Amino acid sequence: MTRSRTPWTRPLRALAISVVALGATLVAPGAAPEPAPIPTAWEFEFDAGPLRLAYVDVPGVGSRPYFYLTYTVTNYWSADLLYAPDFYLKTDEGEILRSGENIPPVVTAEMLDRLGNPLISDQISILGNVLEGPENARSGVVIWPATDLDVDEIMVFAANLSGESTVYWTKDRESGQRRRSVLRKTLMLRYETPGDLANRGGEPLELVDTVWVMR
Numbered sequence: 001m002t003r004s005r006t007p008w009t010r011p012l013r014a015l016a017i018s019v020v021a022l023g024a025t026l027v028a029p030g031a032a033p034e035p036a037p038i039p040t041a042w043e044f045e046f047d048a049g050p051l052r053l054a055y056v057d058v059p060g061v062g063s064r065p066y067f068y069l070t071y072t073v074t075n076y077w078s079a080d081l082l083y084a085p086d087f088y089l090k091t092d093e094g095e096i097l098r099s100g101e102n103i104p105p106v107v108t109a110e111m112l113d114r115l116g117n118p119l120i121s122d123q124i125s126i127l128g129n130v131l132e133g134p135e136n137a138r139s140g141v142v143i144w145p146a147t148d149l150d151v152d153e154i155m156v157f158a159a160n161l162s163g164e165s166t167v168y169w170t171k172d173r174e175s176g177q178r179r180r181s182v183l184r185k186t187l188m189l190r191y192e193t194p195g196d197l198a199n200r201g202g203e204p205l206e207l208v209d210t211v212w213v214m215r
Helices: 010-019 105-115
Strands: 025-027 044-058 062-075 081-083 086-091 096-098 128-130 138-145 153-159 165-171 178-192 206-214
Parallel strands (some): 025 165
C-alpha cells in the first residue's frame, strides 16, 4: 500500500491552521504552483492498492481490458469530511480517461465480485461523509477502459483528497489577456509500463513515484 502522509497530531493541525489562512493563494503569472510544505486545509490520508489490468466479458461486445485500482481513504482531521472520488488516468501517449466513464455496470459488478471484499465500494457507493478515525476508513475501487495497451507510462491523479487550492494566472498567447484558473492539491501516482500490456495478466503495474501536485 502507498501511504500519502503520516497522520497529523492535533497540535500540528492547529499550528497549520493558525499559520496559513484557509482559502486560495494568489500565484504570480508564470510561477509553477506547488502544494504548501505543511497542509493548509483538510486532507484525507490515501492508501493506494496496486494498479492492475483485467479482462471482462461485456454482453454483446466480448472480452475487453480495463485498468482498476483499489484504495482506502482515512480521515484524521478533527471533523467529518465529505469524500467524492474523482480519478483520472493519463498515458504517455496523451490519452486522459476519467474513472467510471464508459464503464458498463456489468464490469463494475464483475470487478467487485472478483475482489471478494464486501467492504470495497464502487465509485458511486463510496460517496459520502467519512467520520474521523482509522476505524471509519472507507475502501473503494476505480475503473478505466484500457483503450491503449502499448504505453510506457501511466499516471493516476486522485483529486478531492485535500481542500488546498491555488489561483493560477496564465496569459493567452493570441489575445494577451490573463486567464484565471483554480488548481487543487491532487495526488499523482506514476507507473512505468514498458512494452505491450496485453499479455501481462493481473500482475501489478510498477509504481515508481507518488507526489502531491497542483492540478
